[in-house]
Amino acid sequence: MTRKISPMARQAVDHYITQSELLNNGCESDIVVEGRRRAQAILTNQGFPTQKDEDWQYTKLTGFVQERFNLAAKTEVKHQDIHALLPDFAVTKIVFVDGWFDEALSDDLSALPAGVSLESTRDTFEISGGDARLYAREEAINAEPFGVLNNLFLADGFYLQVSRNVTVSVPVFVLYLQTQQNQISTLRNQIILEENSELTLVEQYVSLPDGASAGFKSLTNVVTEISVAKSARMKQVIVQQQAAEAYYFNNQFIFQADKSVFNTFYAGMGSKISRHQNHLRMDGEHIENSQNSACLAHDGEVVDSRTETQHNQVWGVSKQLHKYVLSGSAEGVFNGMIRVDQQAQKTDGNMDNKNLLLSESARMNTKPQLEIYADDVRCTHGSATGQINEDQIFYLQARGIPRKQAIEMITQAFLMEPAEQIDRAEIQAWVKSGLNDALQALQHKTLLSASASPKAAE
Template sequence: MSETVATDYLDCLLKSWSTKSNEPLSWLNQLRARAIDHVSTQRLPTKRDEEWRFTDISALTRLSFQSAQPHTNLQTQDIEHLYLKEAKSSLVFVDGYYSPQLSTHVDPAVLQVGNLSTFLLTHASVLESHFGQYVKFDNNVFAALNTAFLRDCALIIAPKNTAIAEPVHLLFIATQSEVTCYPRCLIIGEPGSNVTFVEDYVSLRETAYVTNSVTEISLSANAHARHIRIQRESAQAYHLANCAVSLAHGSNYQSVSISLGAQISRYNLNVQLVDEAAECTIDGLALISDNQLADTHTCIDHIKPNGISRQQHKCIVNDKAHAVFNGKIIVRPYAQQTNSSQSSRNLLLSKTAQIDTKPQLEIFADDVKCAHGATVGQLDQEEIFYLQSRGLSEATARSLLTYAFGAEIIDRIPVSSLRQQLAQTVLNQTRGNKL
């Protein structure tokens, strides 16, 4: 990517912002203004940057620079196949804008969910104390752009000592071509709360566009959250996402991330165990083919003692697709008695598929138990032969083994209807693979 093209792209965004941001400066608009100031001092990452050396995003600079506009033509029947039957609360955003007519809410006394305009009226001080506190934008141009162009947000507050049995569905639907959408989520778990939410990105059209999303999660003492993230956008789309999680004393965060769509996708997940006895389990699966590129960067940061983290990331790569995984675990000097493990397992389904994986450990404490490992390989020929000896064709044998490899992650999704949908998707995509 040339510096000129990248600069032109950011210049156009800066000009676009200036025509829409002349409201009186509240704390939120001040946050936006700080973010756009950081955009003006940064540049788009290139393959010369270490954290982006496998991911070339120069193609997105050739798209239109316009932000998506509100879209009001969708009806419930147009998207009913996307709803989750277990979810009593669904927040639907179309091209980044909240759609109240497509959304459903439970009793606010049980669970507080809504969008930005609603929560600014009722929880302004809470939002001010959390917005922009976890995903930093001082050295992250995409997080800065999301914050600068912030117009709406999916919000969940799980009340103190309350367990929410049903999942909350945060559904982000893309319908427009050659635009940029800026979805945002903020999830707050009060002390002793327990919540499950699904962050779901889908497209109704096979077209080119950009999704630039930010999710911030704050769990107070002994709070629990299960976060299922599904990226199944258009195969021509560009999906750039940042998620940051802050874990207080005794809190527990469980994440399952599935990446299926987009021409180029990049997901940055940063989890900080900021107090003692916090736990996290991070599972991920990328299933890509054709010329897709899926890049996942994670950082699990143990700051205080007695933290536990478990991570398993899998990639299934076919055709000329390229998967990237970089997983870093940091154990700070005061984080004694940390117990952490990380596994990167990768499956190549063609001779032209490519995987770059880099698990990392940075340990600054001496009383810890940490392990990591990575494997890259093909389907086991002996296992294929065994299944053939039981009467299956070679194609069926390959499909079943590939499906089993991915199903280990999908089976950890606690929402039955979504788990079945994704299992069928994986099965459909793995049929007839040949190496």
């Protein structure tokens, strides 16, 4: 059934279909071309979500559909341009520039340990069955509006496979650079951990310094599929630090088997709209996972984090902690769903969302949900939103700490709690440093906004 689409949205749909066809010209994979055209048909019929769609009620795309992002041409970035972005601990580095794998900036992937395969998605087009593998979960991906857009522009990303009983001791670090104005970066990633393997993955999304200037607009659209086999263990950290006018959409589809462990942490540090979603299925017994996030935003920014956790078998444990700090007229959105199947007895599920508003005009929309069909479970959810308690400020002031510094200390302690769940000390320190820098910038903007307000001038 074709939805009613506004003239502005229809123009956007036509633009992106035209851009998609540019990719199809000369594409080496008929399977990928056919997949893009199926996505074109869906986009033509459905358009983009509006506030009438429940899942998009608080994340308004009105401004987005007025933009016209284009395919990014390959551009040159030098090693010195990214040196300051790299973590200060040992990693295996893979770099994407405007959505394209950059071999020159990446480490030698052929030197990875035995049992580890890491290559760009574009390279998998040439492997027998490699392109077809990208569409194994096409229906689930196309159920998400920006999953459709991802299939529309599917071109690059990475494929990572860890063989049975292999432990990857050095973290894999993926750096995604956005360098060009009004460009689209589309990433399709696939991660497979075979039985009893182990991996730590760190991902960072950045607009380069010259690209982070006021008015720099871009679109990053990511789909990642993660398969964690029996007794495998994966730790993931994602840091989003793009420009204030950037759009960021990331859909992760995670599948866990018996006795596997999956821990993910997301840091959202602002952009025009950032929407990060985990779709997690626990398809075995004795599975454990954690999904934590720390997000902050200022004037005109929308930060949206969502989780959908499906307990399908017995003795599953899922833990979540999501914290937001919002200032100015920023908007936050959190929606978490824990579903417990009838046969998923002995489930232990916990989800907590806490939000700190640094201004009267900041707004938070939160919706934690439980849907339980089993009778022997322990599941809880909670949410709290408010401003800093004056008693906390008074307590610190009574010990000689100035009010401004007291507020900064309380806010920092609040935001850092989810990051403290990262168990590798060097990664935790790196994440906290980035969060602290972003928080200081946000607090500086908050002070400027307060001093410029009519009330402050009275």
